[in-house]
Amino acid sequence: MPFHIMKVKQQLEGMWDQQHRCPRGMVGWLVGEQMVRQHRPETTWTINLLDIRPTDTILEVGFGAGQGIKLAAVKAYDGHVMGIDLSEDMVRVAKRRNARNIRTGRVVLSQGTITALPFEGQQFDRIMTIHTLYFWPAPERAVSELYRVLKPAGRVVITLSTGKINGRGEVEVWPPFQSLLEEQVVPGMQREGFQVVRLERGPNSRQYTSVAVIGEK
């Protein structure tokens, strides 16, 4: 491939990664809506793993365009759903998607980061975060924050992809995310005090695998 085309390709990939880390502007909106469609299998699966009860108080960190928040509010129909996302633009988009429940006060969404959750301790029965682990600035700190805001007997589900399925149907594991999961997140959760920490394989979503870390306090 000629050098200048390779350069343009690298720049576009960098922009694409940045838009997944913190979607912004019109492109960010398009990326957010695309994620709603593309992440449907793992979002539905994660919500089932949470085993939400009608009166639960739920937190989603990194909700993107807000589809997970909407589905969680259906399950917690007599409860509350709170959300935190790094991107101001995603907060706006997700607020539109959840406008009815926001008006009645059952859903509250705001800007923030996983490493400094703006909540008192022990507020949530269930916490989920989908496709955000790749971007956590300090995994140990993030785990500690999730533990702090979770109620006793509460459950956290962290869903991500650690591999891609190639043309021959074989899984090509991404070593950086696999080791982040196995060497930092799982041991970090055990050290933090989670009683149960287990991994569960999820549905393949397009050409990506999915896996969840389930932690119980």
Ligand SMILES: C[S@@+](CC[C@H](N)C(=O)[O-])C[C@H]1O[C@@H](n2cnc3c(N)ncnc32)[C@H](O)[C@@H]1O
């Ligand atoms: C790849 S998107 C996934 C969005 C959504 N969970 C989904 O599956 O469609 C990652 C989201 O996490 C948010 N995010 C990235 N870093 C974050 C952080 N440190 N704290 C909270 N949210 C973060 C981004 O703004 C973005 O909306």
